[in-house]
Amino acid sequence: TQPQHLTTPPNHTTQLHHPTTQLTMPDPQTASGKTNVGQAAGKAGAYGCSELGSQIGGAVGPPVIGSLVGSLVGEMVGDKAMDKTGMNEMVTKAGDKLVPVIGQRNMNKLGDMTMTAFGYSDSEVCVCFPCLPASQVLLVITVPFFFFNMAK
Numbered sequence: 001t002q003p004q005h006l007t008t009p010p011n012h013t014t015q016l017h018h019p020t021t022q023l024t025m026p027d028p029q030t031a032s033g034k035t036n037v038g039q040a041a042g043k044a045g046a047y048g049c050s051e052l053g054s055q056i057g058g059a060v061g062p063p064v065i066g067s068l069v070g071s072l073v074g075e076m077v078g079d080k081a082m083d084k085t086g087m088n089e090m091v092t093k094a095g096d097k098l099v100p101v102i103g104q105r106n107m108n109k110l111g112d113m114t115m116t117a118f119g120y121s122d123s124e125v126c127v128c129f130p131c132l133p134a135s136q137v138l139l140v141i142t143v144p145f146f147f148f149n150m151a152k
Contacts, residue, residue, distance in 0.1 A: 031085030035099060042082040047118040049078025072103035 050071045057070020082088050099107050115121045 014134040032067035035092060035095040035104070035107045037095035037107060037114075040089035040114035042079055042088045042112035043118050043120040045087065045117050046075045046078040047120070049081065050075035053077070 051074070053070035053072075053074020054067045055070070056067035057068070057073075058064075060066055061069065095107055095111070112121065
């Protein structure tokens with residue numbers, strides 16, 4: 001028998017009250033095709049070809065104009081190349097397979113982070129100053145560096 005102070009009185013239930021996190025795993029069949037990682041992969045390919053086009057354009061033509069034209073043409077070529085080679089679809093399928101593991105929200109965050117890093121995000125929000133778009137913050141940072149380098 002138990003000592004008197006360790007027994008529970010009759011008709012008394014002990015309940016533990018603590019916050020719980022409910023994890024819901026999405027069904028892979030319903031989540032298929034809804035991730036944005038394929039679009040992010042396409043934009044990553046476009047960005048890479050844009051950089052390559054900028055380098056080639058700057059070497060072949062006038063430095064500034066050649067770089068700009070090469071960048072624009074490279075971006076279009078990179079986007080089409082990702083579509084024609086089927087890389088977008090392969091990345092989308094891989095993302096859909098990963099949804100049950102990391103979740104739909106995290107998968108879309110991955111695509112959003114990729115597109116933001118390459119400058120193709122729908123909404124540019126700066127991490128340091130959320131009230132300003134990232135492009136304005138970069139402008140505020142780069143203009144003083146430009147004048148500093150000119151004076152140097």
